[in-house]
Amino acid sequence: MASYEMVVGLEVHAQLATESKLFCSCPTDGFGAPPNSRICPVCTGQPGVLPVLNRRAAELAFRAAAALGCRIAPLSIFARKNYFYPDLPKAYQISQYELPFSEHGGLEIRDKEGHTQRVRIHRIHMEEDAGKLLHAVGSEKLDYSLVDFNRAGTPLVEIVSEPDIRSSDEAYAYLTALKEILQYAGVSNCNMEKGEMRCDANVSLRPVGAEKFGTRAEIKNLNSSHNVKLALDYEFARQAEILDSGGRVVQETRLWDAERGATASMRSKEEAHDYRYFPDPDLLPLHADAAWVERVKASVPELPAQRRARLASEFGLSDYDAEVLSADKDLGDYFLAAKPEKAFAKTLSNLMTSELLARLNAENLPKAEAQGKIKPGILAELAQVVAEGKISSKIAKEVFARLWDGKMAGPDAHGGIMAAIEKQGLAQVSDEGQIKAWIEEALAANPKAAEDLRGGKERAAGSIVGAVMKLSKGKANPALVNRLIKEAVKA
Ligand SMILES: [Zn+2]
Known part of the structure; x- marks a missing residue:
């Protein structure tokens, strides 16, 4: 099997983050709502109705193209893709075919070692979603099907990559990068559990070193990045076995069955002419005014790769920290809202990637809620006093927990965070008398270490320092502890 190379192209459908559907004013919040409660004559294909393009959807679609470095066409055409299926009320889907609104872009993917590689995007077009068939109600299987049109007419972009992907890991990295870009750009929420991002994969194999592509299978029903990876690995093994045994x-089109962990044949692949595409006579050609396109391009915010580079260069963060903080826009926004100085940016990043992420995950909260729990400016102050050695990182953890749990008032105008920490009795102890008393106690409790230390073995100091920190509940000033221990054993 090692003699084959996988060639993969991905078609990703992403739901545009609009409030209403692509050609009518029905709301797009139908996920989980009662069936057929978000429908009208337009999105259910009643006779005599006319579609009207949602301007916001077009804006978001064009923004996606700009964020993915695609060329934007001044003129594009909506086409009817004809097929009969009960989830499609008009018996055609409004899509774009010969003249999509954008082509020829790409994005960078990174592997675990940080190597980057470009995957080209062939085209992006707009289209409407279909409805959903239900074959069961709860656990009861039906011997008929029900149809829910809440999703019908939901605006989508279909993003078609070139066959530049060579492994299931690369496919996973591509989906991760694409999702980050679309979320950053505010184009799509990309919540795969809600079906806001779905993926089909074209997979073929060719002998390593060969130029010519093999015959491909299209895998449908891939509703998570994890399933894409599993399905590609399965398909690689299946096709390799066929080729090894001399078959073709x-x-x-094959369907991924997540329960069985296998793909199964669904139908022989349609050719495009089976869909009898033709321009939709109910919709005008879409002319993208140059000034409008410029405005859309200008609305693309800083994207993940740019932010990652900025976090490293402007704040001196490591590649790893920059990666973690830029992977989620809300997390990166939190860091930037804290406006850290370079001197304590690393400490702030540590507090975020350890304490903050741990609490968000433990409480299953979206990253966007972090600002409501602890204001970024306050976490920045905490990071600063840690970096300046005013409190230990152990105390910082305790302060963080109290701030998060609302057990400690945030610092106010009087005195900042140190005053608040002192009020909680968490401030560092620099009282020499108190520290000397702890040292005496620690020496008495650790006679072996005390003897070694008096005999000049400086390494023994560590266990005494540890004992003092324990006695002081982490509050003793470490520099002072070190100095006073030396004095104590000399005496
Ligand atoms: Zn409607």
Whole structure:
């Protein structure tokens, strides 16, 4: 099997983050709502109705194209893709075919070692979603099907990559990068559990070193990045076995069955002419005014790769920290809202990637809620006093927990965070008398270490320092502890 190379192209459908559907004013919040409660004559294909393009959807679609470095066409055409299926009320889907609104872009993917590679994007077009068939109600299987049109007419962009992907890991990295970009740009929420991002994969194999592509299978029903990876690995093994035994891979559409962990043949692949595409006579050609396109381009915010680079250069963060903080826009926004100085940016990043992320995960909160729990400016102050050695990182953890749990008032105008920490009795102890008393106690409790230390073995100091920190509940000033221990054993 090692003699084959996987060639993969991905088609990703992403739901545009609009409030209403692509060609009518029905709301797009139908996920989980009662069936057929978000429908009208337009999105259910009643006779005599006319579609009207949602301007916001077009804006977001064009923004996606700009964020993915695609060329934007001044003129694009909506086309009817004809097929009969009960989830499609008009018996055609409004899509774009010959003239999509954008083509020829790409994005960078990174592997675990940080190597980057470009995956080209062939085209992006707008289209409407279909409805959803239900074959069961709760656990009861039906011997008929029900149809829910809440999703019908929901605005989508279909993002078609070139076949530049060579492994299931690369496919996973591509989906991760694409999702980050679309979320950053505010184009789509990309919540795969809600079906806001779905993926089909074209997979073929060719002998390593060969130029010519093999016959491909299209895998449908991939509703998570994890399933994409599993399905590609399965498909690689299946096609390799066919080729090894001298057989031919059939061009077909296969369905991924997550429960069985296998793909199964669904139908022989349609050719485009099976869909009898033609321009939709109910919709005008879409002319993208140059000034409007410029405004859309200008609305693309800083994207993940740019932010990652900025966090490293402007704040001196490591590649790893910059990666973690830029992977989620809300997390990066928190860091930037804290406006850390370079001197304590690393400490702030540590507090965020350890304490903050741990609490968000433990309480299953979205990253956006972090600002409501602890204001970024306050966490920055905490990071600063840690970096300046005013409190230990152990106390910082305790302060963090109290701030998060609302057990400690945030610092106010009087005195900042140190005053608040002192009020809680968590401030560092620099009282020499108190520290000397702890040292005496620690020496008495650790006679072996005390003897070693008096005999000049300086390494023994560590256990005494540890004992003093324990006695002081982490509050003793470490520099002072070190100095006073030396004095104590000399005496
Ligand atoms: Zn509608």
